[in-house]
Amino acid sequence: MEDNMKILAAVDIGNSTTEVCLAEENESGKIRFISTASIPTTGLKGTVSNVTGILAALEDAITQAYSNTPSHSASHVHVNKPVQPTNHAYSHNPSWPITHIRINEAAPVIGGAAMETITQTVVTESSMLGHNPKTPAGAGTGYGKTICIENLSKAATGESYILVVSEKTSYNEAAALINQAKDISITGAILQQDEAVLVYNRLNKKIPIIDEVRDICKINEGIETAIEAALPGQAIGMLSNPYGIATLLKLTPEETIHVTPIAKSLIGAKSAVVMKQPINAPPAHHKTAKNSSPQKIGKIYIEGNKSIAIDFNQGAKSVMQAIESAGHITDIQSEPGTNIDKMLTKAVSSMAALAPSGKEPQIRDLFAVDTFAPVAISGALAGEISLEKAIAVAAMVTAGRLPMEAIAHELATKTGIYTTVVGVEPVMATLGALTTPGSGFPIAMLDLGGGSTDAAIMNATGQVKSVSLAGAGELVTMMIQSQLGLSSRQTAENIKKYPAAKVESMFHIRLENGEVIFYEDGIDPRFFGSIVVLSPAGMIKIDEEQPIEKIVSIRQDAKRGVFVDNAIRAIKKLTADAGPAGKIKHVILVGGSAEDFEIPGFLSAAFADMGMVCGRGNIQGKLGPRNAVATGLIMGYAGEDI
């Protein structure tokens, strides 16, 4: 029996992790899974440097399988000589009990994503300042010419003024000077320091005051200025209304049209300043006030069963309809020199290295989604931002055949074990998915990855159809990063992966669903009052201040927008010739993004509405959505044998 027992190892090299699965086959051909392991992929996927990671993963799997104490391991685990834990550091010729290593033929498709804003707010005829200082003071509007507090003595009596106070003047001095200048009409003040309340509390005659204007030195004197501070709990009403600005600054109808982008970007602000002249605006731009004008994105030309040209300015929905009606796509070209051309170049640039040499990578699929991004307004004083429309695209490129044979050869040389390259990735993943309890034919497998969403369907006779679509985890991260205006991609990644919470005291946090967690030893003051995400390693602070509701809704919308739409698109594509949604009953989710804490739920709900069973896979009945391909390689072997 011992001699007849074969030990199989399956290896799946992914973009981020290398997964292995060990199984044994007894003399009657019965397969039993022994162990699995997962290790970060060493080097770029499909290169010989992957071997280091493969060896480490195999070592890990073998250690798990054979270093257990004999007493509670099944006896047949020990039919082969176990590797002693003391021999841990493997040599290049380890005495591993493996008889056969199978490596998957990695799918030669790779996805990438890029985004571009398509509107722009430029303010040149007037300058504006509409930030949200935490503590402005007073309420109401003020209008007048700007004057520095140092020059208050030169002010004329018949004139109205907005006082400009730099950090050189303390709140006590500022308040005293304003109180002294009884004869001068001061209708509002702009402070550099965070002292609006301090000044306001010391005034005899109350005026609205806006503070924390860092670039106060850019404000010139004698400029007609309107200022507004909102009542508690409200947003400003005059300066967020073009006619309100017109009223305060006495604008002509023509000028009123030009201040519309200012008013638009001030909607929802707690306080604002609008000035009638540009501040240090380059003269060339004087007469080119742009009014949130949409920029031309450009056209794409889809070559497929049907060749279609579609203009991105018609919106992401129209583009996706065109993609759908094009059927099987062989290539997508973009109008040269346009924004979409830039984006597609960006999206595929990372993959160019893997394209067949001498050939431009061909785009096999494209996923477009409308989004928005906070962008700094040019002509604004305190780094104000405006939400601009943006479009995000993910593209899928055919790469050259990956040199898997070279990896297999290297592995065989180093281990002395018979190694073969077998299996098509989606087929293997489907076979692996089938080890999920409760699953059955006809089955659909959705591999939710980082760069692409791969799907396959298989019927009871083993017929398989598969498709790889652009748009997956990376696109979600990109949308979260842009919509929340996050400076780091890692922060976006953390927001995507973990639930958010607010640190409400030094001892407890409130999760996004209202649940409260207490910390016996107290919470680091650095986290107090901030939004954090709960990773398994502990709290991670989100430096950008955003309401938790906004973080949650942007995160969930991005996930739904990418994964639900793409999953339905994939299943439609695969079952197109089999009538509406085919006869698929089971949809099994595998891959990295299937481990997400909410994406499988969104998909389960969406497919349930379509009469299908959908859920996160549970490979081998215990592994969750991991290890599908490696497990499938073992299952495939069993299939070949029987």
Next chain:
Amino acid sequence: MSNLDALKEICAGLEEEGVLYAIFSGHPDTTDDLTSKASDATKASIQTYHAIDIANARILAHNAANHSRLHVGIGINGKSAAMQMRNCPADKPVFQIETDNPREYRNLGTNAARAVKGVMFI
């Protein structure tokens, strides 16, 4: 920097954030001076406690936090100041500073107010 100057900065930090506060001091001069300058809006109830333990800024902060209706206290003693929240261990103040920089005292006041409001510290 005198304790009185430090106190003024701390109070400015508190006031800008709009949080109410009360001052207890071992020095009668301190409170007289501040009473004359405090604005009506602050409505600070200023009292003098001669018997207060001025040994240590941390202990002062801890005691203040435990007496404060808003559960936050600040202690100033010599060149040191501390901010503490109620029920936190006395030997671990949320913030402790030892400096002559007025900006740090202002920030201590701001952060004490933010502790009350539940807003991120600066």
